[in-house]
Amino acid sequence: MKILVCISHVPDTTSKINFTEGDTKFDTNGVQYVINPNDEFGLTRAMWFKEKQGASVDVVNVGGRETEATLRKALAIGADTAIRVNTEATDGFAVAKQLANVVANGGYDLVIAGRESIDYNGGMVPGMLASLSGANFVNTCIGLEIYGTQATATREIDGGKETVTTSLPLVIGGQKGLVEESDLRIPNMRGIMMARKKPLSVVEAVDANATTAAVKFEKPAAKGAVKLVSPDNIDELVNLLHNEAKVI
Amino acid sequence: MSVLVYTESDNGTFKKGALEVASYAKALANQMNTTVTAVAFNASDVSELGKYGVDKVLNVAHSEGFDANVYADIVKQATEKEGAQVVVLSSSADSKYIAPMLAVNLNAGFASNVVAIPESIAPFTVKRTAFTNKAFNHTEITTDVKIVGVSSNAFGLVEHPASATKEDFSPAITTSNVTVQSVDKATDKVTIADADVVVSGGRGLKGPENWGLVEELADVLGAATACSKPVSDLGWRPHGEHVGQTGKPVASNLYIAIGISGAIQHLAGVNASKVKVVINTDPEAPFFKSADYGIVGDAFEVVPQLIEKLKAFKAQNA
Ligand SMILES: Cc1cc2nc3c(=O)[nH]c(=O)nc-3n(C[C@H](O)[C@H](O)[C@H](O)COP(=O)(O)OP(=O)(O)OC[C@H]3O[C@@H](n4cnc5c(N)ncnc54)[C@H](O)[C@@H]3O)c2cc1C
Numbered sequence: 001m002k003i004l005v006c007i008s009h010v011p012d013t014t015s016k017i018n019f020t021e022g023d024t025k026f027d028t029n030g031v032q033y034v035i036n037p038n039d040e041f042g043l044t045r046a047m048w049f050k051e052k053q054g055a056s057v058d059v060v061n062v063g064g065r066e067t068e069a070t071l072r073k074a075l076a077i078g079a080d081t082a083i084r085v086n087t088e089a090t091d092g093f094a095v096a097k098q099l100a101n102v103v104a105n106g107g108y109d110l111v112i113a114g115r116e117s118i119d120y121n122g123g124m125v126p127g128m129l130a131s132l133s134g135a136n137f138v139n140t141c142i143g144l145e146i147y148g149t150q151a152t153a154t155r156e157i158d159g160g161k162e163t164v165t166t167s168l169p170l171v172i173g174g175q176k177g178l179v180e181e182s183d184l185r186i187p188n189m190r191g192i193m194m195a196r197k198k199p200l201s202v203v204e205a206v207d208a209n210a211t212t213a214a215v216k217f218e219k220p221a222a223k224g225a226v227k228l229v230s231p232d233n234i235d236e237l238v239n240l241l242h243n244e245a246k247v248i
Numbered sequence: 249m250s251v252l253v254y255t256e257s258d259n260g261t262f263k264k265g266a267l268e269v270a271s272y273a274k275a276l277a278n279q280m281n282t283t284v285t286a287v288a289f290n291a292s293d294v295s296e297l298g299k300y301g302v303d304k305v306l307n308v309a310h311s312e313g314f315d316a317n318v319y320a321d322i323v324k325q326a327t328e329k330e331g332a333q334v335v336v337l338s339s340s341a342d343s344k345y346i347a348p349m350l351a352v353n354l355n356a357g358f359a360s361n362v363v364a365i366p367e368s369i370a371p372f373t374v375k376r377t378a379f380t381n382k383a384f385n386h387t388e389i390t391t392d393v394k395i396v397g398v399s400s401n402a403f404g405l406v407e408h409p410a411s412a413t414k415e416d417f418s419p420a421i422t423t424s425n426v427t428v429q430s431v432d433k434a435t436d437k438v439t440i441a442d443a444d445v446v447v448s449g450g451r452g453l454k455g456p457e458n459w460g461l462v463e464e465l466a467d468v469l470g471a472a473t474a475c476s477k478p479v480s481d482l483g484w485r486p487h488g489e490h491v492g493q494t495g496k497p498v499a500s501n502l503y504i505a506i507g508i509s510g511a512i513q514h515l516a517g518v519n520a521s522k523v524k525v526v527i528n529t530d531p532e533a534p535f536f537k538s539a540d541y542g543i544v545g546d547a548f549e550v551v552p553q554l555i556e557k558l559k560a561f562k563a564q565n566a
């Protein structure tokens with residue numbers, strides 16, 4: 001089985017979010033980048049398929065040279081080879097078209113992407129990629145088993161979950177549940193050394209028009225001070241929620 | 249050239265999210281000087297949709313149950329039949345499943361997590377959340393057909409004194425290769441996505457045996473229950489309740505956080521809630537900086553009292 005894991009390169013979850021150039025660009029100053037958390041769960045599940053079922057695992061990112069450190073980290077965790085599609089990732093649809101080209105050239109059976117990236121929160125690349133590649137698609141995937149060319153997947157739905165059966169080729173939009181938090185791996189020294197020698201190929205982008213453009217950013221208005229209520233006066237809280245906030 | 253809206257229902261009843269996207273579609277249609285057509289599945293009574301601004305309902309009789317591929321194809325056919333320029337969907341799990349596939353079917357740009365009607369129609373620019381609620385992003389959709397995914401609870405419900413006509417719609421039905429085997433869903437509980445009120449517990453509650461407090465408070469308020477990430481990682485609560493940057497987003501009217509410190513990753517996911525109440529023993533807990541109301545106190549003393557007071561309040565206002 002050939003697996004491709006799509007890796008989005010995103011600001012660490014503790015990053016302060018700021019903008020520059022008249023609020024038109026994300027300010028990367030002092031920002032640490034990490035593997036998108038949803039993709040880290042997917043990559044860890046891919047490692048399981050590699051170790052238990054003999055799958056090969058490639059990772060891919062669509063982005064500039066600055067994302068290579070993130071791809072190397074995925075190699076250090078255990079992926080076999082990395083691919084970077086050399087173009088700025090500005091629009092989800094365009095990214096999906098680049099990825100579809102990688103999938104077509106690589107003949108992958110299973111593509112593991114994340115439910116959403118924590119930067120632009122598009123939640124669109126996996127579904128678009130599946131449709132463009134003519135593959136089956138399971139979104140918000142919290143469990144995946146593969147038997148030959150058949151797959152059983154669990155999908156999170158509003159208020160619960162459902163189990164589906166499908167077949168390869170398959171794309172999933174994954175999240176926590178694919179593996180548990182405690183299964184995540186921190187790259188060790190040996191992994192980091194080996195990652196340096198693993199192939200990271202840079203491929204040129206295909207033509208893909210953007211369908212959206214981020215025009216401007218804005219930060220939410222600052223919050224007013226909290227109103228403290230004494231623990232001996234809970235009636236006051238009920239009163240405030242009813243008469244002032246009007247939420248009960 | 250109408251605005252098309254996909255309206256989800258459950259056993260014939262339209263979901264709250266469906267009425268919200270109908271309200272949104274109506275405001276958008278007014279802005280564009282056109283009408284609203286809804287696509288619905290197995291609807292009997294469409295008057296609810298009319299009340300929220302839908303002019304016409306294309307009803308599809310489909311007994312097979314939800315299938316994202318098939319539904320995306322049907323919504324595409326409805327879009328083409330109506331010559332719609334904008335398709336509006338909610339942020340439910342099913343709508344988020346359909347929207348990207350629909351975008352490919354229609355070769356349309358898609359903006360998700362949209363919080364307001366467009367700032368302008370030409371160019372078509374919408375305001376959406378990004379960086380998990382740490383920022384907003386004004387995005388222009390540049391394709392002919394546009395898809396808008398509306399954030400839950402961002403627009404609200406707006407009634408109109410109108411009625412909807414119902415038309416049977418029989419699109420070509422494709423087959424799909426994804427088959428549902430079983431569904432495991434609590435039918436008597438409010439979901440986090442649909443809830444007006446969410447009651448959430450953190451590590452401050454010490455252990456799963458204390459969750460009765462959270463559940464009872466949620467019960468009184470008709471609220472959904474949620475938890476911080478470590479609480480689900482420790483197995484005290486199911487993963488489906490984990491909210492925050494890496495869990496579910498919350499955008500309720502009222503969010504009550506009990507024994508949650510307010511780490512940046514937690515706040516990012518819940519900040520879109522309109523009113524936040526924090527109960528925490530530590531006056532220095534960061535959550536107090538993002539809250540509207542706070543009680544510095546022990547959850548095990550404060551919450552039982554709050555439950556009693558709310559019960560009394562409800563009895564009085566019933
Ligand atoms: C990559 C990444 C992603 C993350 N994503 C998320 C996410 O999506 N969601 C999330 O929630 N977290 C997330 N986290 C974790 C986050 O950083 C915090 O660790 C977590 O939110 C803390 O949970 P907590 O507030 O329940 O626990 P704690 O930080 O341990 O806080 C417990 C609080 O309870 C209070 N307390 C103790 N006893 C009582 C009492 N008797 N009564 C009242 N209060 C009491 C304490 O004063 C304290 O403030 C993420 C972390 C990382 C690294």
Ligand SMILES: Nc1ncnc2c1ncn2[C@@H]1O[C@H](COP(=O)(O)O)[C@@H](O)[C@H]1O
Pocket residue numbers: 005006007008009036038039060061062063089092095112113114115116117118120121122123124125126
């Ligand atoms: N630039 C990118 N390169 C590779 N994969 C990506 C990229 N952007 C998004 N993805 C994948 O698509 C998922 C969802 O991203 P998004 O649609 O941007 O929220 C991510 O979790 C990744 O798996």
